[in-house]
Amino acid sequence: MMWQSLMDLGYGFGLAFEPHNLFWCFVGVLVGNLIGVLPGTGALTAISMLLPLTFSMQPVPAILMLAGIFYGSQYGGAIGAILLNLPSHPPHAVTCLDGYPMTRKGKGGTALGLTMLCSFFAASFGIIVMVFASPLLVAVAFKFGPPELFSIMLLGLIAGSTMSRGSPVKGIAMTVIGLLIGTVGTDVQTGLQRFNFGIPELADGIELVSIAMGVFGIADFLRHVNRMKHIGSLAPVRFRDMRPSKAELKEAFFPMLRGTLVGTLFGAMPGTGPTITTFIAYALEQKVSRTPEKFGTGMIAGVAAPEAASHSKTQVDFIPTMSLGIPGDAVMALLLGALLIHGIQPGPRLLTEHPDIFWGLIASFWVGNVMLMVLNVPMIGVWVKLLQVPYRFLFPSAVFFIAIGAYSVNNDIFAVYEVLAFGIFGAIFMALDFPIAPILLGYVLGPMVEENFRRALLLSRGHLTTFIERPISGTIIGIIVLLLAAQAFFAMRARAGKGTALPVPPSDVIA
Template sequence: MIEQSVMDLWHGFGVAFEWHNLIWSFFGVLVGNLIGVLPGMGALSAISMLLPLTYVMSPVSAILMLSGIFYGSQYGGAIGAILLNLPCHPPHAVTCLDGYPLTKKGRGGTALGITMISSFFAASFGILVMIFASPVLVKIAFKFGPAELFAIMLVGLIAGGTMSRGAPLKGVAMTVLGLIFGLVGTDVNSGVQRFTFGLPDLADNIELVALALGLFGVAEFMLNVNKMDAVGSNMEVSMKEMRPTRAELKQAFWPMVRGTLVGTVFGAMPGTGPTITTFLSYVLEKKISKNPESFGHGNIAGVASPEASSHSKTQVDFIPTMSLGIPGDAVMALILGALLIQGIQPGPQLITEHPDLFWGLIASFWIGNVLLILLNVPMIGVWVKLLRVPYKYLFPLAMFFICVGVYTTHNSLFQVGEVAVFGIMGAILIALKFPVSPILLGYVLGPMIEENFRRAMLISDGSLSIFVATPISAVFMAISALLIVLQLYFWARGKIRNRQSAAAAA
């Protein structure tokens, strides 16, 4: 199997080095790097804005570009966190704790250098895991029937809803809202229109591009437009300062390894975003450190470990998405939606049915990570200067591209109106502390869950026992039940503790 994987990877490099695929991969990591540096924007916003472009691209080029944006933004986000104590994106909030104190000590360049080394090491390990773990699923591909696929997707749906940030009940509510959005349109089996309210434009379902641009593009800009101003800085970082010493590399090595392993373990778990992973790796390092009091005051381990965990998880996230059709987070759900737009069904048979896409994607990860290092080292001064751009100039420019992008997908002003509605809705939900990521998860997984459920019921003549008839489906149904029971237990325990605290205070 190892020999076959190596041969497939060699084929993937041939696909990734095709000039048009290489150009789009470079474009993706460049845009992702830029988006990562800019405050208030992220991979979700960038992918949402560029999703309309994929309609006129080949499937391989489209996925390579979107993936490049995803892991490219992880690199860029560390720059603002380390140099300016500006956590542009949640996963890098942990990096600020020790990255910015290192900058104040005059070692910001060293922190950036350690970050790039940790990121490349962790990404490479994650890619190796993807190479040798994903083909194993091909061996059992034909054991996945409608019941098994339903059970697996149900786990992803419940995990994504209950493990999102904030109250679990709010996450479940947003997941259900996403399921309802996914049901809008014409039923493929009966031909009956559902939840269209007599609007012909909704007969072909709610457009994924409009939903994503509204929730993750317009909503984020609306909430940040009055909060983000120009960030002044006279920070200058030279290439020489970014080269860590041998002692610093030795100090960062084992934290980097442990962070990589934490990110890899959590990478295949649906619903665990990179923010959770970075916090866990940071806490782990602080627990096992001989000098825990040094954390928060410029400890290199506090930079190396969370950054490594973030990047290894970013790569391993693609395993459940591509091989099982289960997105681990909102970004993966968006990439899953891009595959569906291209007419490609993610799942266990994707590796054999679309080898160019799968192995070309894996090869592009290594190419993209090398490009990111080549980009970040000489252009660090440029990225710092971009942090001074006033948000009032970025906002109207982004709105313009969003409107043009969504209109050009189907030349429909109705979809521009959809973006506005979802943007206002998203801004209200975020202001009320509702997580919006589960909406996208429910929207993408909902129709596939419904389809496999109906197929399974047809096969079993309406008997629900089909979902526990095979070991695979039974195990995943049990996991779904366990997730629900655990959330009820945590909720009940929290209630009891609150009552005891209130009684003690009285």
């Protein structure tokens, strides 16, 4: 099996190095890097805006570009956190704790250099895990019938809603809203229209692009519309400042290794976002450190561990998304939707039915990460300059391109109204501290859960026991019950005042 995996990886590299695939991979990592540096506009917004562009593209370059935006934004996000104490995205908030103090000590370049090395190492480890772990899932792929597919997708829904930031009840409520949105349109099995309220434009359902652009793009802009000033300024960082010494590399090695393992573990678990992963990696370093009191003053371990965790999780997140059809977070759910738009069904059979997508994507990860290493060295000064773009220019431009992207889906102005409606909807719930990501999770997985549930009941002549009689399905249902019981236990424990003292991820981007 190992030799076959290496052969398949060679096939993937052949696809990744085709000129048009290489070009779109470069476009993805470049845009992702830029988006990662700019505060407020994350990978979700960028992928939502560029998703309509992929409709006329072949599936392989389209997915390579969208994936490049995802992991490219992870590189860019650390730049603002280290240089300006500005976490462009929540996962990098913990990097500020020691990254910015290193900058104030004149070690900002060293912190950036270590971040790039740790990121490349962690990403490479995550890719290796994908190469050798994913084929193991294919070995049991054909044992998955409708009951098993229903159970595993239900696990993804429950995990994604209960493990999201904040109250599990709020997460479940948002997932249910996503499920309800997914029922709008035409019933696949009966051909009857449902829940479209007599609006002809809703006969085919609500567009994924409209939901994503609305709840992640417009909603975020509405929340920060009063921010008029630019971010700030900083002295340029030179290349020689980014070369860490041998002592610094030695100090960063074990934190980088531990952070990589933490990210790999959480990447394989659906529903765990990168923010909690980086905070757990940071907390672990404090526990094992001989000088925990120095954390927050410019410790190399406080930068290496969370950044390694973030990047290894980013790569391993693709395992449950591509191999099982379970997105690990909101960005993965959006990429899952992109595959569906191109007529590709994610799941255990993806590796056998569309090997070009899977192995081309894995090979492009290595190619893209090398591109990011090369890009970030000469472009640091450019990224810092872009942090000075005034929001009065940034916001209107982004809203304009969102409107163009929504309209271009079906050349229909109704899609723009959908984006606006979901933007207002998302802004209201974000202000009420409801997690927004489970909406997309419910919308993407909901129709597949319903379809496999109904199909399983048809095959079993309406007996619900089919979901627990089959070994794989019954085991997954048991895991779901344990997950819900654990959430209830921790909720009661927290209410009793016995919660743990782990650092709490920020509820919003610090600016």
